[in-house]
Amino acid sequence: MMKLKKSTKKIIPLLVLMGLLVFQFQNCAPKKEFAFEDERVEETMSFFEYRYTKATPIYFEIQVLPTTSDATYQNYDILGFATPSDGSADAIEYKIDIYNTSQQSICAQKTGLLTAGETLISESCVIAKNVKIGSAVIQVKKQSGGVWDVYTKQYNE
Amino acid sequence: MKYWGILVLLTAQLTMADQVVPLFRDNSMTTYVTMPFRLEATDGSAVPIMSIEVTSSKDNCQAMIDPMISSNFLVKCTKTDSLEVAVYFKQSDGSIARINYGPVVVAKISDSETVLTPVIDNTLKYKAGRDLYASQCLSCHLSPYDKPNRSLTQIKSAIAGITRMKSIKLTDAQIKSISDYLNNLD
Numbered sequence: 001m002m003k004l005k006k007s008t009k010k011i012i013p014l015l016v017l018m019g020l021l022v023f024q025f026q027n028c029a030p031k032k033e034f035a036f037e038d039e040r041v042e043e044t045m046s047f048f049e050y051r052y053t054k055a056t057p058i059y060f061e062i063q064v065l066p067t068t069s070d071a072t073y074q075n076y077d078i079l080g081f082a083t084p085s086d087g088s089a090d091a092i093e094y095k096i097d098i099y100n101t102s103q104q105s106i107c108a109q110k111t112g113l114l115t116a117g118e119t120l121i122s123e124s125c126v127i128a129k130n131v132k133i134g135s136a137v138i139q140v141k142k143q144s145g146g147v148w149d150v151y152t153k154q155y156n157e
Numbered sequence: 158m159k160y161w162g163i164l165v166l167l168t169a170q171l172t173m174a175d176q177v178v179p180l181f182r183d184n185s186m187t188t189y190v191t192m193p194f195r196l197e198a199t200d201g202s203a204v205p206i207m208s209i210e211v212t213s214s215k216d217n218c219q220a221m222i223d224p225m226i227s228s229n230f231l232v233k234c235t236k237t238d239s240l241e242v243a244v245y246f247k248q249s250d251g252s253i254a255r256i257n258y259g260p261v262v263v264a265k266i267s268d269s270e271t272v273l274t275p276v277i278d279n280t281l282k283y284k285a286g287r288d289l290y291a292s293q294c295l296s297c298h299l300s301p302y303d304k305p306n307r308s309l310t311q312i313k314s315a316i317a318g319i320t321r322m323k324s325i326k327l328t329d330a331q332i333k334s335i336s337d338y339l340n341n342l343d
Contacts, residue, residue: 045285047219047233048191048221048231048233049191049275050191050221050224050231051284051285052223052225053225053284053285053288054225055225056225059180059181059191059193061190061191063189063190063266063272063273064272064273065266065267065269065271065272065273066271066273067267067269077267079190079266081181081185081190083180083181085180085193085195085223085226085229086195086203087178087180087195087197087201087203118182118183119180119182119183119185120181120182120183120185153275154275154276155273155274155275155276156276
């Protein structure tokens, strides 16, 4: 086996050190032209349906998805999403209501608890085909306390 | 041996790297959903974000920093994608660093990808500006209709130039939201 000279041996830790330095700064490669996405914040507020006026303790939203139907009824999946904004795993209580355009409840209120780490609410609702959904309302609060935060999504479907 | 100390220090610094944490779990990375993310150090503390950039297809996904929580950002995709985001933040030594998130799969929200489209409600859309106007301006200006259609520049000039308004501390984004509100009075 080939023997390394003493001077060559000395340089090995230096090479390892340089290798680590290169590895550490790999993200410092030439950047693309800066496109500060935050400059577009205001333009995209409605796209993101951003409605918080202060630091929200919980991010949450609701989506209503029409699925199967027959001559009389339309089925909907109701998806809710909620998570603490500080990355904690606090449990979150939720309530979901669906109303028609006259603000009458057209689906039994869905209530439940997202335990630590859960963020997805999956519910369903069957509504007569001739009834239009006027709004979907999701309310959330941490199980540990606080007030209910409300988000109302207006529809005309 | 003298290099081992440096090696240990470097390794420690590498393991202290910041990370992007998706706040929606449960496979909630889906289209049409505004997905929140948080930049945090390994000890869980929040790291303020300077800028973000969607490095995958910008046609499919958009991103923005949460204007109220500087360590969080939001991503929304209208099409399935392999999402990649570059996040820029300031390190403790003042230098700017970049961390990449992804690629991660953003799945269809449903097989048909049909969601009910909400009606845009202007009272909600401009709520931030309306609330700011109420808290910062209303005590003197009484009604927003007294100052309709003011631009961001006009409001900034007023804050800078009018003695009684100099105590108002608002960011450009907040002034713009007031301007948007004043330009969209019903």
